[in-house]
Each structure stands twice: as structure tokens, then as C-alpha cells.
Amino acid sequence: MAISQQFLNPTLFKSLASTNKNSPSPFFRLKSTSTTFNFKPLTSSSSATIITRAAVSSSDSGESKSRETFHGLCFVLKDNIDTDQIIPAEYGTLIPSIPEDREKLGSFALNGLPKFYNERFVVPGEIKSKYSVIIGGDNFGCGSSREHAPVCLGAAGAKAVVAESYARIFFRNCVATGEIFPLESEVRICDECKTGDVVTIEHKEDGSSLLINHTTRKEYKLKPLGDAGPVIDAGGIFAYARKAGMIPSASSA
Amino acid sequence: MAASSVISSSTFLCKSSSSKKDLGISSFPKSSQISIHRCQRKSIVSVMAPQKDRSPGTTGSVKTGMTMTEKILARASEKSLVVPGDNIWVNVDVLMTHDVCGPGAFGIFKREFGDKAKVWDPEKIVVIPDHYIFTADKRANRNVDIMREHCREQNIKYFYDITDLGNFKANPDYKGVCHVALAQEGHCRPGEVLLGTDSHTCTAGAFGQFATGIGNTDAGFVLGTGKILLKVPPTMRFILDGEMPSYLQAKDLILQIIGEISVAGATYKTMEFSGTTIESLSMEERMTLCNMVVEAGGKNGVIPPDATTLNYVENRTSVPFEPVYSDGNASFVADYRFDVSKLEPVVAKPHSPDNRALARECKDVKIDRVYIGSCTGGKTEDFMAAAKLFHAAGRKVKVPTFLVPATQKVWMDVYALPVPGSGGKTCAQIFEEAGCDTPASPSCGACLGGPADTYARLNEPQVCVSTTNRNFPGRMGHKEGQIYLASPYTAAASALTGHVADPREFLQ
Numbered sequence: 210m211a212i213s214q215q216f217l218n219p220t221l222f223k224s225l226a227s228t229n230k231n232s233p234s235p236f237f238r239l240k241s242t243s244t245t246f247n248f249k250p251l252t253s254s255s256s257a258t259i260i261t262r263a264a265v266s267s268s269d270s271g272e273s274k275s276r277e278t279f280h281g282l283c284f285v286l287k288d289n290i291d292t293d294q295i296i297p298a299e300y301g302t303l304i305p306s307i308p309e310d311r312e313k314l315g316s317f318a319l320n321g322l323p324k325f326y327n328e329r330f331v332v333p334g335e336i337k338s339k340y341s342v343i344i345g346g347d348n349f350g351c352g353s354s355r356e357h358a359p360v361c362l363g364a365a366g367a368k369a370v371v372a373e374s375y376a377r378i379f380f381r382n383c384v385a386t387g388e389i390f391p392l393e394s395e396v397r398i399c400d401e402c403k404t405g406d407v408v409t410i411e412h413k414e415d416g417s418s419l420l421i422n423h424t425t426r427k428e429y430k431l432k433p434l435g436d437a438g439p440v441i442d443a444g445g446i447f448a449y450a451r452k453a454g455m456i457p458s459a460s461s462a
Numbered sequence: 463m464a465a466s467s468v469i470s471s472s473t474f475l476c477k478s479s480s481s482k483k484d485l486g487i488s489s490f491p492k493s494s495q496i497s498i499h500r501c502q503r504k505s506i507v508s509v510m511a512p513q514k515d516r517s518p519g520t521t522g523s524v525k526t527g528m529t530m531t532e533k534i535l536a537r538a539s540e541k542s543l544v545v546p547g548d549n550i551w552v553n554v555d556v557l558m559t560h561d562v563c564g565p566g567a568f569g570i571f572k573r574e575f576g577d578k579a580k581v582w583d584p585e586k587i588v589v590i591p592d593h594y595i596f597t598a599d600k601r602a603n604r605n606v607d608i609m610r611e612h613c614r615e616q617n618i619k620y621f622y623d624i625t626d627l628g629n630f631k632a633n634p635d636y637k638g639v640c641h642v643a644l645a646q647e648g649h650c651r652p653g654e655v656l657l658g659t660d661s662h663t664c665t666a667g668a669f670g671q672f673a674t675g676i677g678n679t680d681a682g683f684v685l686g687t688g689k690i691l692l693k694v695p696p697t698m699r700f701i702l703d704g705e706m707p708s709y710l711q712a713k714d715l716i717l718q719i720i721g722e723i724s725v726a727g728a729t730y731k732t733m734e735f736s737g738t739t740i741e742s743l744s745m746e747e748r749m750t751l752c753n754m755v756v757e758a759g760g761k762n763g764v765i766p767p768d769a770t771t772l773n774y775v776e777n778r779t780s781v782p783f784e785p786v787y788s789d790g791n792a793s794f795v796a797d798y799r800f801d802v803s804k805l806e807p808v809v810a811k812p813h814s815p816d817n818r819a820l821a822r823e824c825k826d827v828k829i830d831r832v833y834i835g836s837c838t839g840g841k842t843e844d845f846m847a848a849a850k851l852f853h854a855a856g857r858k859v860k861v862p863t864f865l866v867p868a869t870q871k872v873w874m875d876v877y878a879l880p881v882p883g884s885g886g887k888t889c890a891q892i893f894e895e896a897g898c899d900t901p902a903s904p905s906c907g908a909c910l911g912g913p914a915d916t917y918a919r920l921n922e923p924q925v926c927v928s929t930t931n932r933n934f935p936g937r938m939g940h941k942e943g944q945i946y947l948a949s950p951y952t953a954a955a956s957a958l959t960g961h962v963a964d965p966r967e968f969l970q
Contacts, residue, residue, distance in 0.1 A: 289725060289814060291934040298910040298937075301562045302594055302601035304608075305678060306569030323935045323942075348726040348759065352932060353910075354661040354675035355563060376759055377730050378661060382677035436549055436693060446683055446691065447574050455551065456575075456687060 276412035276442070279368040279390075281341025283408045283422075284330055285399055286322075290345055291352035292379065294321035296361045298353075305360040312336055314357055315364030328404045331365050338365040342408050342420075345372035346399045350379025356386060363388030369410055371420055371431060373397055384437045387445035392418055393432040401427065527789030529697040530764050531732040534672040534786055538655045546696035546795070554586070555654035555671075557684050560640050561591040563659035563677075565608040570682030581616050582688035588620040588649055589613055590640040595905045596627055599913035603627070620647070630870065630903040638869030638904035641665040641837040645749060646871055648778030652767040652785035657684060662837050662931065664755045668748035669775065670767035670785050675756065695761045696795040697732040697788075698723075702739040704803035709969045711847060712747035713839060713929065713949035715739075715800075716754045717808045721818025722798070729759030731795065734788065736766055739802040745774040746843040753838045754931050757815040807964050809927070810947035813935050821952050824962035829946070830924035832859070832957040833938070835866030835902075836909040839929020839950050842875040845901075848954040849881045849889040855968040858897040860960035864918035865898055866907040873904050898957070911939040920945075927956040 300317050303310040318338065319330035331338045343362065349372035350358060359382045362370070369390040370383070383391040392410070398420065402408070406424035413419065416433040434441055443449035450456045528536060532544050539550040559567050572579065581587060589609055594602035606624060613621040622643060624636040637643035641662050644650055652670035657663065659681045666673035676690070684690050700719060720727070733755045740748070748765050755763035765771075767785040775783070807821040834840065834848055845867065852859075867873040876889040884892060890901060899918075908918040909930040916939075920926060923942035930938070933945035948956065951965035958968065 289934070291932070293910070293932070293934055293937055299913055299939075301910075302599060302605060302913065304565045304569060304605070306566045306573065321936045321941065348729070351725060351759065352661065352934060354659060354663075354677055356566065356677035356679060359677075374726065374729070376726070377761060378675055378677065378756075382679065385677060385679040385683075440691075446679060450683065450687075450691075455689070456683075 276390075276418075278412065279341055279410040281368070281408065282339055283342040283344050283402055283404065283406050284319075284328065284338070284340035284367075285402050285404045285406075286326070286343065286345045286349075287399060288346035288373075289348045289351055290322075292350060292355055292358040293352055294323075295319055295350065295358040296355075297321040298355075300361075301355060301357055303357065305356055311360060311364045314361040315366070318361040318365040318367075336365075338367060340404075341366065341368045342410060343367055343370045344394075344399050344402050344408075345370060346397060347372070347374045349373075349375050350383075351376035352379075354378040354382070356382045359383045359386055359388045371398060371410070373399065380437070384440050385446040387441070387448075390441065391437075392420075392434075394420070395430055395432060398429050401425065401429075527791030527793065529732065529788045529792040529794065530670065530734060530766065530786055531672055531697055531762060532694060532792070533788075534653055534655065535692065535694055537653070537786070538672070544694045546694050548694045550692060550694065551689050552655055552692050554657055554684050554688050554690055555651075556586055556588060556644075556649050556656045557681065558588045558590060558640055558644060558649070558656065558658035558660070558663065559681060560589070560593055560660060561595070561602070561605045561609060562593045563681065564589055564591075564612070565605050566678035567659055567681035567685060568608075568612045570679055571685040574682060575686040579686060581618070581685050584617045585619045586688070587616075587618050587685070588622075588640075588644065588647075589618055590622045590637060590643050591624055592638055592640050592643070593906045593910070594912050594916070595624060596630070596903045596917065597913040597915050599915070602913055620649070622647075630873075636870060638867070638872070639837045639840065639906055641749070641753065642841055642868040642872065645669070645745070645774075646778070646869060648775065648781075651775055651779060651781060651783035652771060653783050657681070657690060661756045662753050664760065664763050665749050665753040665837055667752040667755065667763035668745060668765050669771055670764060672762055672764070673752075674762045693730075695730055695732045697734050697792075698728055698760075698796040698798070699794040700733060700735050700737075700798045700800070702735065702737040702800045702802050704739055704801045706739055706742060706802055707805070709807060709951060709965045710802070710805060711949040711951055712743060712750040713947075714805060714807050714952075715802065716751050716757075717810050717815070717818055717947065717949075718800070718805055719798070720754060720758045720816045721808065721810070723758055723816075725757060725814060725816045726759045727816075728755065728761075730761055731759075733758065733760045733763045734765075734794070735763065737800075739800075740765055741768060741770075743770075744843060745770060746841045749841070750838055750844075754815065757931060807949060807952050807966070809952060809962060810933060812933055812944040812946065815932060815947060817933075820964075821948065821955075821962060822964040822966075824946070825959075825964070827946070827962040828925065829861055829927050829956055829961060831861050831918075831926045832863045832953050833866070833908060833918055833926055833928040833930065834864070834950055834953050835868065835907050835918075836928075836930040837868060837906075838909075838931040839953070840866055840868035840872065840904075840907075842872050842879070844929060844950040845872065845876050845889045846879070846881055847950040849887075849892040850883065851951050851954040851965060851968050852896040852898075852958070853881060853884045853887070853892050855896075855955075855958050857958055858895075859957040861957055863893075863896075863898040863957040864908070865893060865901040866918065867901055867904045869904050873901060876901050896958075908938050910937065927953050927962060929953050 316336040418431040622637040626632040650669040656673040661675040752763035920939035920943040955963035955965040
């Protein structure tokens with residue numbers, strides 16, 4: 210992809226960025242199908258000045274998702290981020306399958322984080338986050354089976370989580386819903402990245418992925434999706450089951 | 463019923479053999495010394511009922527041994543053999559949902575299968591409102607109403623409804639905490655596959671079944687098809703032997719184990735519990751043990767069914783079932799052994815269930831309140847234990863002590879059953895004499911915080927000793943709240959001293 214080539218060349222990235230401080234460069238804009246897409250031009254202290262949020266096709270099940278490239282800011286968390294920190298249980302009265310409720314869930318995403326985390330994932334009063342990629346440590350998403358956890362992250366606009374390891378129900382819910390890509394790193398990326406770093410996630414032919422941190426100029430190999438790959442590629446458990454002939458196609462339902 | 467033949471010696475003939483492997487003990491609890499001993503005196507013919515539609519090569523002794531979990535999943539996917547790592551479509555026996563996830567699960571079901579779609583089997587779905595019930599929160603109340611609509615439309619047989627929030631007793635169908643209700647209402651049966659939209663669905667593994675938590679989307683899928691895609695987990699074996707000390711409870715055992723292997727120690731794995739200690743545990747204690755399997759990252763927990771299991775189950779259901787047991791030559795990915803007689807009461811300190819410490823080493827920790835409740839520690843025997851300790855102590859609590867029975871039945875037991883050794887007093891009387899709060903309406907309560915007006919919610923940064931299952935930041939409400947997870951004995955002892963306390967202060 211031509212665009213990803215530019216990102217691999219930080220010098221080019223920087224020079225493009227510096228000419229357009231307040232309006233997004235056409236080189237960065239990716240096709241958006243999201244109706245609530247919000248441009249937030251940003252300045253970062255280190256290098257890149259213009260960030261776009263990658264737009265991927267909406268995560269309604271049944272749509273085949275090609276593994277698209279994500280660009281954006283990352284939000285860094287540590288180990289054992291449990292579901293109550295991702296979305297406090299008091300918001301469990303919201304029903305993820307109702308669009309208005311889902312949007313509200315997005316606005317509360319990562320509200321349960323303790324004071325140790327200085328940055329807010331979603332600024333109070335906003336409904337979306339400026340961060341596209343969440344970076345975590347071990348056992349990400351441990352705790353409850355409530356789907357509100359991956360749903361709120363997806364609703365807030367995050368596209369992928371890159372964690373050292375996952376708790377199984379959270380991982381499974383990411384795969385089944387298609388709300389957010391659950392990727393696994395090979396090293397503790399959470400110790401080498403900081404909230405606000407500019408990152409790209411690229412998917413390769415062999416099924417593996419790459420996380421590029423433009424701020425630190427480092428690249429990290431991510432693990433292939435494994436058995437979950439076909440389900441994610443199909444667009445979630447329903448799409449996968451339709452492809453496998455387990456359930457009839459949506460039109461005949 | 464097929465199950466009763468498992469324990470009756472008259473229907474079995476056992477081969478005498480020095481090697482346990484040749485005993486063909488697939489139908490016997492592996493750790494049961496009594497069964498194996500009985501076997502050694504007789505000669506084997508067959509220990510399994512003949513399977514229909516089986517080619518000869520698969521009857522008789524199994525070439526590749528399977529664990530209990532592998533066997534349950536093999537049978538549920540209509541395969542003769544599965545190995546860990548296999549991705550299989552499994553038939554579901556029971557699907558449980560509650561007020562928090564039910565609306566979302568049914569919403570997805572309708573979206574994917576159509577507005578007029580019917581559930582795969584209205585008698586295999588159990589809907590149990592229990593999470594956010596006794597609250598003025600409009601959305602919470604709306605969710606129970608939504609479930610009522612779905613259940614009416616789909617003719618769901620088991621809907622434990624509640625309409626009068628002011629008086630839980632006025633609701634004849636209402637039960638309370640889903641995992642305890644499932645057991646009490648006879649929905650837990652050995653050998654079956656039970657899924658629930660709640661992480662603590664693993665509690666039912668105590669009955670020797672495959673039980674695990676799933677999200678709304680998976681549940682929506684099961685609602686329409688009665689099937690789920692599962693990856694077969696490898697099994698970690700935990701053998702607990704030795705006499706259970708009088709001051710120790712199942713909660714201490716599981717906190718000990720989680721402290722040993724960490725909160726991710728069993729991720730994607732089955733935790734199988736056996737041993738003489740396990741055999742001595744009641745069903746409620748076994749439920750407590752399996753309940754916190756998810757806190758170690760476990761996919762499911764299992765305990766081999768025995769006379770205790772069958773006695774409990776057969777008194778509550780007439781649905782036929784067939785238990786399975788791990789083969790003698792099954793492969794386990796890990797083996798842990800504990801001498802329970804040497805264990806001491808433990809707590810999990812803030813803010814992780816694996817932050818284990820001896821209760822006696824935390825006696826300098828001043829506490830603000832005690833909470834006894836939830837699927838983990840709010841069952842009848844949990845309250846009996848707390849009452850027993852309060853009675854032995856003969857003193858009043860020093861901090862507010864909140865009691866939330868898990869279900870209506872537990873609440874009634876608290877008010878009706880005499881506590882052994884108390885001269886006929888009920889738990890409720892003993893709690894009142896000790897100065898505890900009046901037992902509250904049965905529900906999940908403050909275990910997970912809940913709406914702001916939830917009874918006993920941690921709304922300030924206080925220190926709480928709790929019989930619940932998680933203590934991550936903010937779990938019971940306030941982000942700076944400090945939760946010490948403990949057994950009912952330890953919780954009661956702590957209430958009396960106003961500090962984290964070892965129950966031996968009052969029980970010996």
C-alpha cells in the first residue's frame with residue numbers, strides 16, 4: 210500500500226506533515242464510511258503533526274473485513290486491565306445492541322482506570338476517543354464476560370488492542386463481535402510505548418502483523434491471529450457460521 | 463437413571479489388576495480410593511453402557527485417554543475423540559442469561575436470525591434476573607421488562623421474574639443470583655454443557671459438567687442454533703488431599719490455588735479438582751471452588767461427580783444425565799498437589815485475586831466494613847459458617863456487616879434453619895445478636911458495585927473484607943476502595959475485630 214510506504218519513511222512523513230499544521234493532508238485521509246467520523250488535527254511534541262484516524266468498514270456482522278491498516282495515537286496500559294476498569298459495572302445497564310446505548314458506552318470507555326493513569330481515554334463530555342490503538346500488558350480484559358468491554362472500546366473509536374496476552378472471554382468477545390482487533394505482541398510493547406505515540410498497524414500476507422511506533426522509530430512483530438483468524442476475517446461468529454454453512458444467510462432469515 | 467449405576471457396585475464387575483490403567487476406570491472417579499479398592503476383588507466385563515452407532519474399534523478401552531472435559535465436549539460434538547486445541551461445534555444443553563446481558567443477547571439473536579425467529583429450544587434457556595434488581599435505576603428496571611417481553615414472545619419455560627421490587631417475597635418466581643439458582647433449581651447436571659452470559663458460570667463445573675461464560679454475541683448465536691464453536695482446552699489437575707481443618711473453607715482453597723498460579727495461570731485451560739478433600743466437600747463448597755476458576759483465567763472447572771453430587775442433583779431434577787470421568791491414561795498439562803491439612807486461612811489483598819496473604823499476617827489492617835454475599839460466598843452454608851463463628855465468639859461486630867443472601871431460598875434458610883451447636887438459633891437471630899445489618903433482598907448486590915443506590919455499595923474509599931470473587935480497582939464501586947477477598951469464617955472474624963482476622967481467634 211502506497212500510504213503505508215510513506216509511514217515507513219519517517220522523514221517523508223515529517224516533511225509532509227509540517228506543511229499542513231491545521232488541515233489534514235490528502236495523503237493521510239483514508240476512505241471513511243463512519244457517519245460520526247471526526248477529524249482532530251493534532252500536534253505532537255516529537256515529530257508527526259497530522260494524525261488521521263483510520264476508517265474501517267462498520268463492524269456490523271456479515272461484512273467481510275479485510276485486515277486493514279490502522280494509523281493513529283496509542284493509549285498505553287499495563288497488566289491485568291480487568292473489564293470493570295474498561296467499563297465500570299454501573300454502565301452495565303446499557304444494552305450494547307441498541308445504537309444509542311452503544312454510543313453512550315463508548316463515551317465511558319476506560320472510565321474505571323485508577324488515578325495511576327493520567328490521561329483520559331475519552332475526554333469527559335466527548336463520545337469518541339482520539340486514540341485508535343490500545344496497548345496493554347498481560348491478561349488484558351480479565352474479569353467479566355460482559356461484552357460491554359470490547360463494545361465500548363470499539364464504540365469509542367478504537368480499532369485494535371495490542372496486548373502481551375489476553376484473558377480468554379475478552380479475546381473471544383472481540384472475535385465474535387468484530388468490534389476491535391485483538392492482536393498479541395511478542396514483547397512488552399507497553400513498556401516501550403507511551404500514550405500519545407503515533408503508531409501504525411500493518412497486516413502481512415502470512416497473517417502476521419507489524420506495529421510501527423513512529424514516535425520512537427521502533428517496529429514490533431505481532432503474532433498471527435491463529436485459529437481466531439478465519440472468524441475475524443469473516444467478520445465475526447455469525448458471518449463465519451454463514452460461510453461455513455452452519456446457519457442460513459441473512460437474507461433468508 | 464444412567465447415573466445411579468455408576469456408584470452401585472452390583473452392576474459393575476472389576477478386573478483385578480496392579481495397574482490402574484488396565485482397570486478401565488473411565489467410569490470411576492480417578493481419585494476415589496474406595497471404588498478402586500472395591501474393583502480389585504472382582505473381574506471386569508464392561509464399565510460403560512454400549513454406545514449405539516459405534517464401530518467396533520471405539521468400544522471397550524479408549525486408545526487415547528481423555529480428560530473429563532475432553533469427554534464432555536467429545537460427546538457434545540458427536541465425536542469419539544477430541545484433543546486439546548481442536549475447534550469443534552458443540553451442542554448446548556442449557557443456556558443461562560440474566561438482566562444485564564439478556565437484552566443484548568436477544569437483541570443480537572433477533573438482528574441475526576430475524577424479528578420473527580424462534581429460539582432453538584424454549585426449555586433449554588434459563589433467564590434469571592439477578593444483577594441490578596433492587597434499584598431505582600430506570601435502565602436497570604427497563605432491562606428486566608425487556609426480558610419479560612422476550613420470554614413471553616419465545617415461550618421461555620424458565621424465567622424467574624420479578625415485578626414487585628419493594629418486596630422480593632411477593633415474587634413467587636424470583637430466585638436471585640443466577641449461579642446459585644441454577645443449582646438449586648436442578649439445571650446443573652453431570653456430563654452436560656452449560657453456557658451462561660456471566661463469567662462465573664464456571665461455578666456449575668462443581669457438578670461435573672462443562673460450564674463456562676460467554677458474551678452476548680455468542681449467546682445470541684446459541685439462542686438461534688443451540689450450538690457454539692469451542693476450542694478444546696487442556697486440563698490442569700489439582701489434587702487436594704488431607705482432612706479439611708475446621709477453620710478452613712473452600713474459599714481458602716481456591717484463594718490458595720490462585721495465589722499459587724496467578725490470575726493468568728489457567729488461561730484457556732480446564733481446572734480439574736479431585737482428591738480426598740474434594741470428596742469431603744459439600745456441593746455448595748464445591749461450587750465456591752469452581753466459582754473462582756475464572757479468576758485464574760480458567761476456561762472451566764470440573765469436579766468428578768460422586769454420591770454427594772448425585773444426591774443433590776437427583777433431588778432437584780428428573781432430567782436424565784450421564785456423568786463422565788477422566789480416563790486413567792488421560793493427559794494433563796499440569797499437576798498440582800496440596801496437603802490441605804497444612805493450609806491456613808488466606809485472603810486476597812487489594813487489588814488482585816492472586817495477591818494472596820495469610821489472614822493472620824494481615825491482622826494490623828484496619829477495616830471499615832464486611833460484606834457477606836454473592837455466588838461465591840452468599841449461599842446457605844456460607845451464612846451458616848459465619849453464624850457459627852459469631853455464636854462461638856459471643857460478641858458484637860465492630861464494623862458495619864452487610865449480609866446479602868444469594869437467593870430467596872438462601873434468605874429463607876437464614877431465617878429458618880437452626881445453626882448446629884447454637885441451641886436452636888437461626889442464622890438471622892445470631893446475626894441480629896452480633897449487631898450485623900438485617901439480611902438484604904437476594905441479588906448480586908454490591909459484589910460488582912452496580913447502580914449508585916445499590917445496597918452496601920462501596921461509595922467511599924473504604925477497606926472492606928468480602929466473601930465475593932474480585933477485588934480489582936473499583937470492583938465494588940469506589941476506585942480507591944480496598945477489598946480483601948476472604949472466606950465467610952475470615953469475614954466474620956474480621957467483623958468482630960475490626961481488622962483482617964484469622965478465624966482461629968474464635969474457632970479454636
